[in-house]
Amino acid sequence: MDFSTTIYDSTQHDNFYPPASTGQALSASEITSFISEILSTLELEKLGEIYFRQLNGFFSLTGLSLSDLDTRWVYGNAKLSSTLVAIPLPGVTSQEGKPATAHYYFAVPLSLSERNALEQLHELFAKQVAQAQSFLRLHQMTTKDVLTGLGNxxxxxxxxxxxxxxxxxxxxxxxxxxxxxxxxxxxxxxxxxxxxxxxxxxxxxxxxxxxxxxxxxxxxxxxxxxxxxxxxxxxxxxxxxxxxxxxxxxxxxxxxxxxxxxxxxxxxxxxxxxxxxxxxxxxxxxxxxxxxxxxxxxx
CATH class of the missing domain: 3.30.70.270 (Reverse transcriptase/Diguanylate cyclase domain)
Known part of the structure:
Protein backbone atom coordinates (compact mmCIF):
# COMPACT_ATOMS: atom_id res chain seq x y z
CA MET A 1 0.00 0.00 0.00
CA ASP A 2 1.20 3.51 -0.78
CA PHE A 3 -1.02 5.56 1.52
CA SER A 4 -0.06 9.04 2.56
CA THR A 5 0.51 9.42 6.27
CA THR A 6 -0.48 13.10 6.16
CA ILE A 7 -4.04 13.84 7.25
CA TYR A 8 -5.26 16.42 4.76
CA ASP A 9 -8.89 17.04 3.80
CA SER A 10 -8.76 18.86 0.49
CA THR A 11 -12.50 19.53 0.71
CA GLN A 12 -11.70 22.37 3.10
CA HIS A 13 -10.39 24.44 0.19
CA ASP A 14 -12.75 26.61 -1.84
CA ASN A 15 -11.57 25.20 -5.17
CA PHE A 16 -11.98 21.57 -4.18
CA TYR A 17 -15.37 20.85 -5.74
CA PRO A 18 -15.51 20.79 -9.54
CA PRO A 19 -17.40 23.80 -10.98
CA ALA A 20 -20.16 21.52 -12.28
CA SER A 21 -21.56 19.01 -9.81
CA THR A 22 -22.44 16.25 -12.24
CA GLY A 23 -22.95 13.33 -9.85
CA GLN A 24 -26.42 12.08 -9.03
CA ALA A 25 -27.87 11.68 -5.54
CA LEU A 26 -28.27 8.15 -4.27
CA SER A 27 -31.60 6.54 -5.05
CA ALA A 28 -33.83 4.97 -2.42
CA SER A 29 -33.03 1.48 -3.75
CA GLU A 30 -29.28 2.15 -3.56
CA ILE A 31 -29.57 3.33 0.03
CA THR A 32 -31.73 0.32 0.93
CA SER A 33 -29.24 -2.08 -0.63
CA PHE A 34 -26.35 -0.35 1.14
CA ILE A 35 -28.06 -0.52 4.54
CA SER A 36 -28.98 -4.17 4.03
CA GLU A 37 -25.37 -5.16 3.41
CA ILE A 38 -23.96 -3.00 6.20
CA LEU A 39 -26.42 -4.48 8.70
CA SER A 40 -25.47 -8.02 7.67
CA THR A 41 -22.54 -8.22 10.11
CA LEU A 42 -21.23 -6.91 13.41
CA GLU A 43 -17.75 -8.26 12.71
CA LEU A 44 -15.56 -5.20 12.32
CA GLU A 45 -13.09 -6.65 9.82
CA LYS A 46 -15.84 -7.94 7.54
CA LEU A 47 -17.73 -4.67 7.91
CA GLY A 48 -14.74 -2.76 6.54
CA GLU A 49 -14.41 -5.11 3.57
CA ILE A 50 -18.12 -4.81 2.72
CA TYR A 51 -17.99 -1.02 2.99
CA PHE A 52 -14.98 -0.69 0.69
CA ARG A 53 -16.61 -2.95 -1.90
CA GLN A 54 -19.84 -0.95 -1.78
CA LEU A 55 -18.09 2.41 -2.11
CA ASN A 56 -16.37 1.21 -5.28
CA GLY A 57 -19.81 0.98 -6.86
CA PHE A 58 -20.48 4.67 -6.26
CA PHE A 59 -17.17 6.52 -6.51
CA SER A 60 -13.75 6.50 -8.17
CA LEU A 61 -12.33 5.24 -4.88
CA THR A 62 -8.71 4.11 -4.93
CA GLY A 63 -8.27 3.35 -1.25
CA LEU A 64 -9.83 3.33 2.20
CA SER A 65 -7.89 3.38 5.46
CA LEU A 66 -9.54 2.32 8.72
CA SER A 67 -6.17 2.01 10.45
CA ASP A 68 -7.48 3.84 13.52
CA LEU A 69 -9.53 0.71 14.18
CA ASP A 70 -6.84 -1.79 13.18
CA THR A 71 -3.52 -1.10 11.45
CA ARG A 72 -4.22 -3.94 9.00
CA TRP A 73 -7.50 -2.49 7.73
CA VAL A 74 -6.21 -0.65 4.67
CA TYR A 75 -8.00 -1.38 1.41
CA GLY A 76 -7.13 -0.59 -2.18
CA ASN A 77 -3.98 0.84 -3.70
CA ALA A 78 -4.05 4.61 -3.27
CA LYS A 79 -1.18 6.80 -4.43
CA LEU A 80 0.18 9.97 -2.89
CA SER A 81 -1.45 11.89 -5.73
CA SER A 82 -4.91 10.68 -4.70
CA THR A 83 -7.43 13.12 -3.27
CA LEU A 84 -7.68 12.44 0.45
CA VAL A 85 -10.87 13.02 2.43
CA ALA A 86 -10.64 12.42 6.19
CA ILE A 87 -13.98 12.17 8.03
CA PRO A 88 -14.40 11.49 11.78
CA LEU A 89 -16.35 8.39 12.81
CA PRO A 90 -18.80 9.66 15.47
CA GLY A 91 -19.09 7.36 18.47
CA VAL A 92 -16.20 5.16 17.29
CA THR A 93 -12.92 4.87 19.18
CA SER A 94 -9.45 4.00 17.94
CA GLN A 95 -7.20 1.29 19.38
CA GLU A 96 -5.85 3.93 21.78
CA GLY A 97 -9.34 4.90 22.90
CA LYS A 98 -9.34 8.19 20.96
CA PRO A 99 -11.95 9.38 18.42
CA ALA A 100 -11.46 7.48 15.16
CA THR A 101 -11.31 8.81 11.62
CA ALA A 102 -11.82 7.14 8.22
CA HIS A 103 -9.51 8.16 5.37
CA TYR A 104 -10.84 7.99 1.82
CA TYR A 105 -8.64 8.23 -1.28
CA PHE A 106 -10.13 9.16 -4.66
CA ALA A 107 -8.66 9.15 -8.16
CA VAL A 108 -10.36 12.50 -8.92
CA PRO A 109 -11.93 15.20 -6.73
CA LEU A 110 -15.55 14.63 -5.73
CA SER A 111 -18.39 16.69 -7.03
CA LEU A 112 -20.62 18.35 -4.45
CA SER A 113 -23.36 15.74 -4.85
CA GLU A 114 -20.78 12.97 -4.56
CA ARG A 115 -19.45 14.52 -1.37
CA ASN A 116 -22.99 14.65 0.01
CA ALA A 117 -23.53 11.00 -0.96
CA LEU A 118 -20.23 10.00 0.70
CA GLU A 119 -21.20 11.76 3.92
CA GLN A 120 -24.58 10.01 3.88
CA LEU A 121 -22.98 6.56 3.44
CA HIS A 122 -20.23 7.39 5.94
CA GLU A 123 -22.80 8.29 8.60
CA LEU A 124 -24.62 4.97 8.12
CA PHE A 125 -21.32 3.07 8.21
CA ALA A 126 -20.18 4.89 11.36
CA LYS A 127 -23.38 3.97 13.19
CA GLN A 128 -22.88 0.28 12.38
CA VAL A 129 -19.21 0.43 13.40
CA ALA A 130 -20.24 1.96 16.75
CA GLN A 131 -22.76 -0.88 17.20
CA ALA A 132 -20.07 -3.43 16.27
CA GLN A 133 -17.66 -1.97 18.82
CA SER A 134 -20.33 -2.11 21.54
CA PHE A 135 -21.07 -5.72 20.64
CA LEU A 136 -17.35 -6.52 20.70
CA ARG A 137 -16.94 -5.03 24.18
CA LEU A 138 -19.83 -7.13 25.49
CA HIS A 139 -18.45 -10.19 23.73
CA GLN A 140 -15.00 -9.64 25.23
CA MET A 141 -16.49 -9.77 28.70
CA THR A 142 -17.31 -13.45 28.05
CA THR A 143 -13.93 -14.23 26.49
CA LYS A 144 -11.68 -12.75 29.18
CA ASP A 145 -9.98 -14.68 31.96
CA VAL A 146 -11.18 -13.07 35.18
CA LEU A 147 -7.94 -13.71 37.08
CA THR A 148 -5.32 -12.51 34.60
CA GLY A 149 -7.26 -10.20 32.29
CA LEU A 150 -5.99 -12.11 29.26
CA GLY A 151 -8.27 -13.82 26.79
CA ASN A 152 -9.61 -17.16 28.02
Whole structure:
Protein backbone atom coordinates (compact mmCIF):
# COMPACT_ATOMS: atom_id res chain seq x y z
CA MET A 1 0.00 0.00 0.00
CA ASP A 2 1.20 3.51 -0.78
CA PHE A 3 -1.02 5.56 1.52
CA SER A 4 -0.06 9.04 2.56
CA THR A 5 0.51 9.42 6.27
CA THR A 6 -0.48 13.10 6.16
CA ILE A 7 -4.04 13.84 7.25
CA TYR A 8 -5.26 16.42 4.76
CA ASP A 9 -8.89 17.04 3.80
CA SER A 10 -8.76 18.86 0.49
CA THR A 11 -12.50 19.53 0.71
CA GLN A 12 -11.70 22.37 3.10
CA HIS A 13 -10.39 24.44 0.19
CA ASP A 14 -12.75 26.61 -1.84
CA ASN A 15 -11.57 25.20 -5.17
CA PHE A 16 -11.98 21.57 -4.18
CA TYR A 17 -15.37 20.85 -5.74
CA PRO A 18 -15.51 20.79 -9.54
CA PRO A 19 -17.40 23.80 -10.98
CA ALA A 20 -20.16 21.52 -12.28
CA SER A 21 -21.56 19.01 -9.81
CA THR A 22 -22.44 16.25 -12.24
CA GLY A 23 -22.95 13.33 -9.85
CA GLN A 24 -26.42 12.08 -9.03
CA ALA A 25 -27.87 11.68 -5.54
CA LEU A 26 -28.27 8.15 -4.27
CA SER A 27 -31.60 6.54 -5.05
CA ALA A 28 -33.83 4.97 -2.42
CA SER A 29 -33.03 1.48 -3.75
CA GLU A 30 -29.28 2.15 -3.56
CA ILE A 31 -29.57 3.33 0.03
CA THR A 32 -31.73 0.32 0.93
CA SER A 33 -29.24 -2.08 -0.63
CA PHE A 34 -26.35 -0.35 1.14
CA ILE A 35 -28.06 -0.52 4.54
CA SER A 36 -28.98 -4.17 4.03
CA GLU A 37 -25.37 -5.16 3.41
CA ILE A 38 -23.96 -3.00 6.20
CA LEU A 39 -26.42 -4.48 8.70
CA SER A 40 -25.47 -8.02 7.67
CA THR A 41 -22.54 -8.22 10.11
CA LEU A 42 -21.23 -6.91 13.41
CA GLU A 43 -17.75 -8.26 12.71
CA LEU A 44 -15.56 -5.20 12.32
CA GLU A 45 -13.09 -6.65 9.82
CA LYS A 46 -15.84 -7.94 7.54
CA LEU A 47 -17.73 -4.67 7.91
CA GLY A 48 -14.74 -2.76 6.54
CA GLU A 49 -14.41 -5.11 3.57
CA ILE A 50 -18.12 -4.81 2.72
CA TYR A 51 -17.99 -1.02 2.99
CA PHE A 52 -14.98 -0.69 0.69
CA ARG A 53 -16.61 -2.95 -1.90
CA GLN A 54 -19.84 -0.95 -1.78
CA LEU A 55 -18.09 2.41 -2.11
CA ASN A 56 -16.37 1.21 -5.28
CA GLY A 57 -19.81 0.98 -6.86
CA PHE A 58 -20.48 4.67 -6.26
CA PHE A 59 -17.17 6.52 -6.51
CA SER A 60 -13.75 6.50 -8.17
CA LEU A 61 -12.33 5.24 -4.88
CA THR A 62 -8.71 4.11 -4.93
CA GLY A 63 -8.27 3.35 -1.25
CA LEU A 64 -9.83 3.33 2.20
CA SER A 65 -7.89 3.38 5.46
CA LEU A 66 -9.54 2.32 8.72
CA SER A 67 -6.17 2.01 10.45
CA ASP A 68 -7.48 3.84 13.52
CA LEU A 69 -9.53 0.71 14.18
CA ASP A 70 -6.84 -1.79 13.18
CA THR A 71 -3.52 -1.10 11.45
CA ARG A 72 -4.22 -3.94 9.00
CA TRP A 73 -7.50 -2.49 7.73
CA VAL A 74 -6.21 -0.65 4.67
CA TYR A 75 -8.00 -1.38 1.41
CA GLY A 76 -7.13 -0.59 -2.18
CA ASN A 77 -3.98 0.84 -3.70
CA ALA A 78 -4.05 4.61 -3.27
CA LYS A 79 -1.18 6.80 -4.43
CA LEU A 80 0.18 9.97 -2.89
CA SER A 81 -1.45 11.89 -5.73
CA SER A 82 -4.91 10.68 -4.70
CA THR A 83 -7.43 13.12 -3.27
CA LEU A 84 -7.68 12.44 0.45
CA VAL A 85 -10.87 13.02 2.43
CA ALA A 86 -10.64 12.42 6.19
CA ILE A 87 -13.98 12.17 8.03
CA PRO A 88 -14.40 11.49 11.78
CA LEU A 89 -16.35 8.39 12.81
CA PRO A 90 -18.80 9.66 15.47
CA GLY A 91 -19.09 7.36 18.47
CA VAL A 92 -16.20 5.16 17.29
CA THR A 93 -12.92 4.87 19.18
CA SER A 94 -9.45 4.00 17.94
CA GLN A 95 -7.20 1.29 19.38
CA GLU A 96 -5.85 3.93 21.78
CA GLY A 97 -9.34 4.90 22.90
CA LYS A 98 -9.34 8.19 20.96
CA PRO A 99 -11.95 9.38 18.42
CA ALA A 100 -11.46 7.48 15.16
CA THR A 101 -11.31 8.81 11.62
CA ALA A 102 -11.82 7.14 8.22
CA HIS A 103 -9.51 8.16 5.37
CA TYR A 104 -10.84 7.99 1.82
CA TYR A 105 -8.64 8.23 -1.28
CA PHE A 106 -10.13 9.16 -4.66
CA ALA A 107 -8.66 9.15 -8.16
CA VAL A 108 -10.36 12.50 -8.92
CA PRO A 109 -11.93 15.20 -6.73
CA LEU A 110 -15.55 14.63 -5.73
CA SER A 111 -18.39 16.69 -7.03
CA LEU A 112 -20.62 18.35 -4.45
CA SER A 113 -23.36 15.74 -4.85
CA GLU A 114 -20.78 12.97 -4.56
CA ARG A 115 -19.45 14.52 -1.37
CA ASN A 116 -22.99 14.65 0.01
CA ALA A 117 -23.53 11.00 -0.96
CA LEU A 118 -20.23 10.00 0.70
CA GLU A 119 -21.20 11.76 3.92
CA GLN A 120 -24.58 10.01 3.88
CA LEU A 121 -22.98 6.56 3.44
CA HIS A 122 -20.23 7.39 5.94
CA GLU A 123 -22.80 8.29 8.60
CA LEU A 124 -24.62 4.97 8.12
CA PHE A 125 -21.32 3.07 8.21
CA ALA A 126 -20.18 4.89 11.36
CA LYS A 127 -23.38 3.97 13.19
CA GLN A 128 -22.88 0.28 12.38
CA VAL A 129 -19.21 0.43 13.40
CA ALA A 130 -20.24 1.96 16.75
CA GLN A 131 -22.76 -0.88 17.20
CA ALA A 132 -20.07 -3.43 16.27
CA GLN A 133 -17.66 -1.97 18.82
CA SER A 134 -20.33 -2.11 21.54
CA PHE A 135 -21.07 -5.72 20.64
CA LEU A 136 -17.35 -6.52 20.70
CA ARG A 137 -16.94 -5.03 24.18
CA LEU A 138 -19.83 -7.13 25.49
CA HIS A 139 -18.45 -10.19 23.73
CA GLN A 140 -15.00 -9.64 25.23
CA MET A 141 -16.49 -9.77 28.70
CA THR A 142 -17.31 -13.45 28.05
CA THR A 143 -13.93 -14.23 26.49
CA LYS A 144 -11.68 -12.75 29.18
CA ASP A 145 -9.98 -14.68 31.96
CA VAL A 146 -11.18 -13.07 35.18
CA LEU A 147 -7.94 -13.71 37.08
CA THR A 148 -5.32 -12.51 34.60
CA GLY A 149 -7.26 -10.20 32.29
CA LEU A 150 -5.99 -12.11 29.26
CA GLY A 151 -8.27 -13.82 26.79
CA ASN A 152 -9.61 -17.16 28.02
CA UNK A 153 -9.89 -20.50 26.20
CA UNK A 154 -13.01 -19.40 24.37
CA UNK A 155 -11.34 -16.14 23.38
CA UNK A 156 -8.32 -18.02 22.09
CA UNK A 157 -10.43 -20.41 20.01
CA UNK A 158 -12.29 -17.53 18.38
CA UNK A 159 -9.14 -15.46 17.80
CA UNK A 160 -7.38 -18.43 16.20
CA UNK A 161 -10.30 -18.98 13.82
CA UNK A 162 -10.24 -15.28 12.88
CA UNK A 163 -6.48 -15.34 12.38
CA UNK A 164 -6.69 -18.42 10.18
CA UNK A 165 -9.38 -16.76 8.08
CA UNK A 166 -7.24 -13.64 7.67
CA UNK A 167 -4.18 -15.72 6.72
CA UNK A 168 -6.12 -17.70 4.13
CA UNK A 169 -7.74 -14.63 2.54
CA UNK A 170 -4.65 -12.44 2.47
CA UNK A 171 -1.88 -15.06 2.31
CA UNK A 172 -0.21 -13.61 5.39
CA UNK A 173 1.42 -15.96 7.87
CA UNK A 174 1.30 -15.88 11.65
CA UNK A 175 2.59 -18.01 14.51
CA UNK A 176 1.34 -19.76 17.61
CA UNK A 177 3.24 -20.18 20.87
CA UNK A 178 2.06 -22.56 23.58
CA UNK A 179 3.61 -21.81 26.97
CA UNK A 180 3.61 -24.06 30.02
CA UNK A 181 4.93 -22.93 33.41
CA UNK A 182 7.60 -25.16 34.90
CA UNK A 183 7.26 -26.20 38.58
CA UNK A 184 3.91 -24.43 38.97
CA UNK A 185 2.38 -27.34 40.90
CA UNK A 186 5.04 -27.01 43.57
CA UNK A 187 4.00 -23.37 44.12
CA UNK A 188 0.44 -24.44 44.90
CA UNK A 189 1.66 -27.33 47.07
CA UNK A 190 4.21 -25.28 49.03
CA UNK A 191 2.67 -21.81 49.15
CA UNK A 192 -1.03 -22.33 48.52
CA UNK A 193 -3.36 -21.54 45.66
CA UNK A 194 -3.45 -17.81 46.39
CA UNK A 195 0.27 -17.60 45.71
CA UNK A 196 -0.29 -19.74 42.64
CA UNK A 197 -2.82 -17.17 41.44
CA UNK A 198 -0.24 -14.43 42.02
CA UNK A 199 2.20 -16.33 39.80
CA UNK A 200 -0.35 -16.55 37.00
CA UNK A 201 -1.16 -12.84 37.24
CA UNK A 202 2.54 -12.00 37.22
CA UNK A 203 3.22 -14.15 34.14
CA UNK A 204 0.27 -12.55 32.35
CA UNK A 205 1.72 -9.13 33.12
CA UNK A 206 5.10 -10.20 31.76
CA UNK A 207 3.48 -11.38 28.52
CA UNK A 208 1.58 -8.12 28.07
CA UNK A 209 4.76 -6.10 28.56
CA UNK A 210 6.81 -8.16 26.11
CA UNK A 211 4.30 -8.67 23.29
CA UNK A 212 3.67 -6.07 20.60
CA UNK A 213 0.30 -4.44 19.92
CA UNK A 214 -0.40 -6.80 17.01
CA UNK A 215 0.18 -9.90 19.18
CA UNK A 216 -2.37 -11.52 21.50
CA UNK A 217 -1.92 -13.51 24.71
CA UNK A 218 -4.40 -15.92 26.31
CA UNK A 219 -4.63 -18.04 29.42
CA UNK A 220 -5.51 -21.34 27.80
CA UNK A 221 -6.19 -23.09 31.10
CA UNK A 222 -4.44 -23.87 34.38
CA UNK A 223 -0.82 -22.77 34.03
CA UNK A 224 -0.80 -22.91 30.22
CA UNK A 225 -0.78 -19.79 28.05
CA UNK A 226 -1.03 -19.26 24.28
CA UNK A 227 0.16 -16.39 22.11
CA UNK A 228 -0.88 -15.54 18.55
CA UNK A 229 2.01 -13.65 17.00
CA UNK A 230 2.59 -11.60 13.87
CA UNK A 231 5.63 -13.73 12.95
CA UNK A 232 6.11 -15.20 9.47
CA UNK A 233 9.54 -16.84 9.85
CA UNK A 234 11.18 -19.25 12.26
CA UNK A 235 13.70 -16.56 13.17
CA UNK A 236 10.97 -14.08 14.10
CA UNK A 237 9.17 -16.72 16.16
CA UNK A 238 12.37 -17.70 17.94
CA UNK A 239 13.05 -14.04 18.78
CA UNK A 240 9.55 -13.66 20.24
CA UNK A 241 9.92 -16.85 22.28
CA UNK A 242 13.33 -15.68 23.55
CA UNK A 243 11.89 -12.35 24.69
CA UNK A 244 9.15 -14.11 26.64
CA UNK A 245 11.50 -16.65 28.19
CA UNK A 246 14.04 -13.98 29.13
CA UNK A 247 11.35 -11.82 30.73
CA UNK A 248 10.09 -14.71 32.86
CA UNK A 249 13.57 -15.96 33.79
CA UNK A 250 14.71 -12.50 34.83
CA UNK A 251 11.74 -11.89 37.13
CA UNK A 252 13.02 -11.93 40.72
CA UNK A 253 9.57 -12.96 41.95
CA UNK A 254 9.32 -15.94 39.60
CA UNK A 255 12.90 -16.97 40.39
CA UNK A 256 12.00 -16.93 44.06
CA UNK A 257 9.03 -19.17 43.26
CA UNK A 258 11.33 -21.38 41.14
CA UNK A 259 9.04 -20.89 38.13
CA UNK A 260 10.34 -20.89 34.55
CA UNK A 261 8.59 -21.70 31.28
CA UNK A 262 8.68 -24.16 28.41
CA UNK A 263 7.54 -23.03 24.96
CA UNK A 264 6.42 -24.79 21.79
CA UNK A 265 5.89 -22.90 18.56
CA UNK A 266 4.44 -23.39 15.09
CA UNK A 267 4.07 -21.20 12.01
CA UNK A 268 0.90 -21.27 9.92
CA UNK A 269 1.17 -23.41 6.80
CA UNK A 270 -1.16 -23.49 3.83
CA UNK A 271 -3.85 -26.06 4.51
CA UNK A 272 -3.67 -25.70 8.29
CA UNK A 273 -6.80 -25.76 10.38
CA UNK A 274 -6.95 -24.90 14.08
CA UNK A 275 -6.27 -28.49 15.13
CA UNK A 276 -3.21 -29.03 12.92
CA UNK A 277 -1.56 -25.77 13.93
CA UNK A 278 -2.18 -26.25 17.64
CA UNK A 279 -1.09 -29.89 17.60
CA UNK A 280 2.28 -28.98 16.07
CA UNK A 281 2.98 -26.33 18.70
CA UNK A 282 1.76 -28.60 21.50
CA UNK A 283 3.94 -31.49 20.27
CA UNK A 284 6.97 -29.20 20.30
CA UNK A 285 6.10 -28.12 23.85
CA UNK A 286 5.82 -31.75 24.94
CA UNK A 287 9.34 -32.44 23.63
CA UNK A 288 10.69 -29.51 25.62
CA UNK A 289 9.01 -30.74 28.80
CA UNK A 290 10.41 -34.23 28.23
CA UNK A 291 13.93 -32.97 27.63
CA UNK A 292 14.41 -30.86 30.71
CA UNK A 293 12.01 -27.86 30.62
CA UNK A 294 12.82 -24.13 30.47
CA UNK A 295 13.49 -24.15 26.74
CA UNK A 296 11.89 -23.47 23.36
CA UNK A 297 11.29 -25.66 20.34
CA UNK A 298 9.39 -25.08 17.09
CA UNK A 299 7.59 -27.77 15.09
Missing amino acids: RSGFDQALIRQLGWAQRHEEGFSLLVIDLDNFKSVNDSHGHREGDNVLVHVASQLQQVLRDEDEAFRFGGDEFCCLLDCQTQFQLECAASRIQLSINQSSYLRRMNVSCSLGGAIYREGDDTGKLFDRADAALYKVKQSGKNNYLAA
